[in-house]
Amino acid sequence: GLVSYISEDESVSIMVNEEDHLRIQTMGVGIPMMDLYRKADAIDDMLESEVDYAFDEKYGYLTSCPTNVGTGLRASVMLHLPALTFGSRIQPLSANLSRFGFTLRGIYGEGSVPLGHIYQLSNQLTLGQTEEEIINNLDELKERIVEEEVEMRSWLESEHLLEVKDSVYRSYGLLKHAYRMSLKEAAKCLSDLKLGTDLNLIELEGFRFQKWIQLIQPAFIKMR
Incomplete structure (x- = not known):
């Protein structure tokens, strides 16, 4: 069955018997992607010293889902x-x-809706490139x-300011x-406020977009 191990600060998780046989996940806010990779790589080395991975010289790690063969690395940033x-x-x-082997999709990955205009940029190709090349390209x-996005925001300010303010x-x-409000509507409204504060159209003391996007998710509402 599926087993998950999560670090105390929730920045690292290890999933066993999910889509991949073994998945090491490291996450962070404002942390360079390469630093997160090195953290995952250190955990990988520690596990590999105790566990014999299924590895093929041509196809790489066979512990991963076939869509992740090769390095087995999926790197993502939220935008x-x-x-x-x-x-x-x-x-x-x-x-x-x-065309370049990358994908832009919703906040929860494949098939998900981009809530609050947040998109996940990640690599699709895991074979034929090193981990460093994947991360640098990303x-x-x-x-x-x-x-x-910055250029488009300047265009919005000059051509659609009244519409954006509204x-x-x-x-x-x-x-x-x-x-009462649906998750989709709440996320859209929070996104509008984030854009408004970024463009200095509205002042909201202590407004933290990332925190609120998290708090409106169903599991967090149930927990509260």
């Missing part, structure tokens, strides 16, 4: 892209990324997408006064 979404740029951007693509303040009103 908040409201301006690119507004400008209908996500679809063509996603199509271009797939970092480079991330920077390009961030640059495009969305920001409508969402503020809904979040402040509504009694």
